[in-house]
Amino acid sequence: MTTQSTATLEPQPSMFCFQCQEASKGTGCTIKGVCGKPHDVANLQDLLIYTIKGIAYLSKDIQLSNDINRRISLMITDGLFTTITNANFDREFFIDKIREALALRNEVYLFWQTCVGATLSESIPLPDAAVWNGYTAEELDEKARHIGVLRTTDEDIRSLRELLTYGLKGMAAYTYHADHLGYVDHGIDQFMLRALAATLDDTQGVSELLALAMEAGKYGVDAMALLDQANTTTYGHPQVTKVNIGVGQRPGILISGHDLHDMEELLKQTAGTGVDVYTHSEMLPAHYYPAFQKYDHFVGNYGNAWWKQTSEFESFNGPILMTTNCIVPPKASYMDRIYTTGNTGYPGVQHIPDGMDGQPKDFSPLIEQALQCQAPTEIETGEIIGGFAHNxxxxxxxxxxxxxxxxxxxxxxxxxxxxxxxxxxxxxxxxxxxxxxxxxxxxxxxxxxxxxxxxxxxxxxxxxxxxxxxxxxxxxxxxxxxxxxxxxxxxxxxxxxxxxxxxxxxxxxxxxxxxxxxxxxxxxxxxxxxxxxxxxxxxxxxxxxxxxxxxxxxxxxxxxxxxx
CATH class of the missing domain: 3.40.50.2030 (Rossmann fold)
Incomplete structure (x- = not known):
C-alpha cells in the first residue's frame, strides 16, 4: 500500500493557530495561544483533527454497520467540538482522545481494506492521516509537530480547508448538544465525513473547496434547526423573561457554557439543598425556557461575557461549573472551586464525568462545596429582558x-x-x-x-x-x-x-x-x-x-x- 507521508516535512513553529479572532498580531499564534493554550496542547489538537480526518477519508465511501457508524459520528463530533476555542486545555485528555481515535481509525481501515483495497489489483494511495500510527506521548508530540495548518503550502487552498474545518467545528457544537437530547441527523453526519475527507484530497481545488464551504452553510442551517427542535421540544419555547442580575443570601453554584442538559441535571440535583443556581455568560438564556422557570432556586444571572470570568468567578465565592467553551485559564484564587464536564477540561481542575449507562452526572461535589461557601458578592443589581426567540x-x-x-x-x-x-x-x-x-x-x-x-x-x-x-x-x-x-x-x-x-x-x-x-x-x-x-x-x-x-x-x- 502506497501512502502519502509527512515524514519529510520540516517542523512548523512551536505551534500555529489562527482559528479565533484574537489570533496573535492578526496572523496566528506561534508560541502560545492568546487564549492561554500551550503549544503542545495546540499541536495535539491539530493531531486529533488530523486523525479524525483520516477516519472520515476511510469511511466516506464504504458500508459500515450502524454501530460503527454511530461511533464514527460521535468521535468526529466530539473531536471537532473539543478543539473549539477555549473548550479544553488538558494535555492528557488529548493524548487519550488521539489514542481512542487511532483505535477507531484502525478498525475502520480493516473494513476499508476488505471493501476497497482487496478488490483492486494495485495499491491505493492513502493520505498519511489515514495510516499513521503512534501511542506514546513522545510519539504523538513528534507527529503533532509536522501536521499542523502550515503543512498546506498553497495559501488559498489552506484558507479554504481551514474555513471548511472551522465551519465543521461550529456545526459540531450544534449537533453535540442536539445529540445529548436524543436528536440526530444522519445527513449532517454524512456531510461532515465528506467535507473532512475533502480537506485531505489534493485534487480538490479552490472552486471545489469553495463549493463545499457554501454547502456547509446548508448543513449549518440544518444543524441549527435540529438543535432548535431538540431544545424547544425538550424544554419548551423560550418566553419573554426578565432575569434578575442581583444576588440572594444563600450559597450558590454558577453554571457557564452552553449545555442545557447539564443545566437540567444541576437544577434537579440542587433542588431542596439550600443552594441557589446562577447562570453566567451564554447560560443566561436558560432562564427563558419554561422547563427551568419552575425551579424557585434558579435565581438569576451573575456577571457578563466569558472573558470577564477571572474577576467574576472570584467574587462569586461558590463553585463554578463549566459545561462547554468558554473557559479561560483559572486564577489560583478559585482553582479549587471550578469544575469542568463534557468536552471541557483544564489541568488541575476537577472534572465531572458522564454518568454510567446513561445515568445523570453526579454534581454532589459542587453541592457539598457550595454549602461551605459564602453567598455571592453582589456586583450589580436590576433585571435584563430576553427570550425573543422565533416563536x-x-x-x-x-x-x-x-x-x-x-x-x-x-x-x-x-x-x-x-x-x-x-x-x-x-x-x-x-x-x-x-x-x-x-x-x-x-x-x-x-x-x-x-x-x-x-x-x-x-x-x-x-x-x-x-x-x-x-x-x-x-x-x-x-x-x-x-x-x-x-x-x-x-x-x-x-x-x-x-x-x-x-x-x-x-x-x-x-x-x-x-x-x-x-x-x-x-x-x-x-x-x-x-x-x-x-x-x-x-x-x-x-x-x-x-x-x-x-x-x-x-x-x-x-x-x-x-x-x-
Missing part, C-alpha cells in the same frame, strides 16, 4: 410588521455573535448607543453583553434589544428574517430593512456566517477584524460574491448602514 417574536409579528409599515421601526440590526477581550470591541457598545431611536437590535450569543444592559428603551412596547438567546440559538434570527420576508411579500431576503453588523470570535460564528451566505444574505459586516485564516484571494471572492466587509468607525458605518 416569541412571531407571536407579536403583526405588531412588528405594523411598526415597520407605519415607520415606527425604520431598520433592524443583526448584532449577533461573540464578545471578546479586545478594546476595539467597544465599537459595538458605541454603535448600539448611537443607533437612531427608530431601530431595533436582533441579537444572539455573548455579543449582547456589549449593550444588553444599556437603557435603550422600546418602540411601542417592543424592546430595542431583542435577545434570541445563545449563539446556539442563532437559528431564531434566521427564522425571524425569513418570516418577515414572507410577511412583507418579498422575493429577496436582502430587500428587508435588516442590516448585519456581526461580531465574531470563534468557530460557531464561522458556521453562522456560512449559513447566512447559503441563505443568500449579502452585505454582512464582520468585526472587529476579518478572520486571519482567510487569504486575500478568498476574501476577494467573498467580497465580490456576497459583499462581505469589515467595520470602520462607528460614525462612518452608521452613515453607510442608514443610507443603504
Amino acid at each position: 416569541a417574536v412571531m407571536n407579536v409579528a403583526n405588531q412588528v410588521v405594523d411598526a415597520v409599515q407605519t415607520g415606527a421601526i425604520k431598520r433592524f440590526f443583526v448584532m449577533a455573535g461573540c464578545d471578546g477581550r479586545m478594546k476595539s470591541r467597544s465599537y459595538y457598545t458605541r454603535f448600539a448607543e448611537e443607533l437612531p431611536q427608530d431601530t431595533v437590535i436582533l441579537t444572539a450569543g455573548c455579543a449582547k453583553y456589549k449593550y444588553n444592559k444599556l437603557n435603550l428603551g422600546d418602540i411601542g412596547g417592543i424592546p430595542r434589544v431583542l435577545d434570541a438567546g445563545q449563539c446556539n440559538d442563532s437559528y431564531s434570527l434566521v427564522v425571524i428574517a425569513m418570516k418577515l420576508k414572507e410577511a412583507f411579500g418579498l422575493d429577496d431576503i436582502n430587500d428587508l430593512p435588516i442590516s448585519y453588523n456581526i461580531a465574531w470570535y470563534e468557530q460557531k460564528a464561522v458556521i453562522v456566517l456560512l449559513s447566512l451566505l447559503y441563505l443568500g444574505v449579502k452585505n454582512i459586516h464582520l468585526g472587529p477584524t476579518l478572520p486571519a485564516f482567510l487569504s486575500p484571494n478568498v476574501v476577494n471572492v467573498l467580497v465580490e460574491n456576497f459583499g462581505i466587509a469589515g467595520i470602520t468607525t462607528v460614525e462612518d458605518d452608521m452613515q453607510m448602514f442608514m443610507e443603504a
Whole structure:
C-alpha cells in the first residue's frame, strides 16, 4: 500500500493557530495561544483533527454497520467540538482522545481494506492521516509537530480547508448538544465525513473547496434547526423573561457554557439543598425556557461575557461549573472551586464525568462545596429582558410588521455573535448607543453583553434589544428574517430593512456566517477584524460574491448602514 507521508516535512513553529479572532498580531499564534493554550496542547489538537480526518477519508465511501457508524459520528463530533476555542486545555485528555481515535481509525481501515483495497489489483494511495500510527506521548508530540495548518503550502487552498474545518467545528457544537437530547441527523453526519475527507484530497481545488464551504452553510442551517427542535421540544419555547442580575443570601453554584442538559441535571440535583443556581455568560438564556422557570432556586444571572470570568468567578465565592467553551485559564484564587464536564477540561481542575449507562452526572461535589461557601458578592443589581426567540417574536409579528409599515421601526440590526477581550470591541457598545431611536437590535450569543444592559428603551412596547438567546440559538434570527420576508411579500431576503453588523470570535460564528451566505444574505459586516485564516484571494471572492466587509468607525458605518 502506497501512502502519502509527512515524514519529510520540516517542523512548523512551536505551534500555529489562527482559528479565533484574537489570533496573535492578526496572523496566528506561534508560541502560545492568546487564549492561554500551550503549544503542545495546540499541536495535539491539530493531531486529533488530523486523525479524525483520516477516519472520515476511510469511511466516506464504504458500508459500515450502524454501530460503527454511530461511533464514527460521535468521535468526529466530539473531536471537532473539543478543539473549539477555549473548550479544553488538558494535555492528557488529548493524548487519550488521539489514542481512542487511532483505535477507531484502525478498525475502520480493516473494513476499508476488505471493501476497497482487496478488490483492486494495485495499491491505493492513502493520505498519511489515514495510516499513521503512534501511542506514546513522545510519539504523538513528534507527529503533532509536522501536521499542523502550515503543512498546506498553497495559501488559498489552506484558507479554504481551514474555513471548511472551522465551519465543521461550529456545526459540531450544534449537533453535540442536539445529540445529548436524543436528536440526530444522519445527513449532517454524512456531510461532515465528506467535507473532512475533502480537506485531505489534493485534487480538490479552490472552486471545489469553495463549493463545499457554501454547502456547509446548508448543513449549518440544518444543524441549527435540529438543535432548535431538540431544545424547544425538550424544554419548551423560550418566553419573554426578565432575569434578575442581583444576588440572594444563600450559597450558590454558577453554571457557564452552553449545555442545557447539564443545566437540567444541576437544577434537579440542587433542588431542596439550600443552594441557589446562577447562570453566567451564554447560560443566561436558560432562564427563558419554561422547563427551568419552575425551579424557585434558579435565581438569576451573575456577571457578563466569558472573558470577564477571572474577576467574576472570584467574587462569586461558590463553585463554578463549566459545561462547554468558554473557559479561560483559572486564577489560583478559585482553582479549587471550578469544575469542568463534557468536552471541557483544564489541568488541575476537577472534572465531572458522564454518568454510567446513561445515568445523570453526579454534581454532589459542587453541592457539598457550595454549602461551605459564602453567598455571592453582589456586583450589580436590576433585571435584563430576553427570550425573543422565533416563536416569541412571531407571536407579536403583526405588531412588528405594523411598526415597520407605519415607520415606527425604520431598520433592524443583526448584532449577533461573540464578545471578546479586545478594546476595539467597544465599537459595538458605541454603535448600539448611537443607533437612531427608530431601530431595533436582533441579537444572539455573548455579543449582547456589549449593550444588553444599556437603557435603550422600546418602540411601542417592543424592546430595542431583542435577545434570541445563545449563539446556539442563532437559528431564531434566521427564522425571524425569513418570516418577515414572507410577511412583507418579498422575493429577496436582502430587500428587508435588516442590516448585519456581526461580531465574531470563534468557530460557531464561522458556521453562522456560512449559513447566512447559503441563505443568500449579502452585505454582512464582520468585526472587529476579518478572520486571519482567510487569504486575500478568498476574501476577494467573498467580497465580490456576497459583499462581505469589515467595520470602520462607528460614525462612518452608521452613515453607510442608514443610507443603504
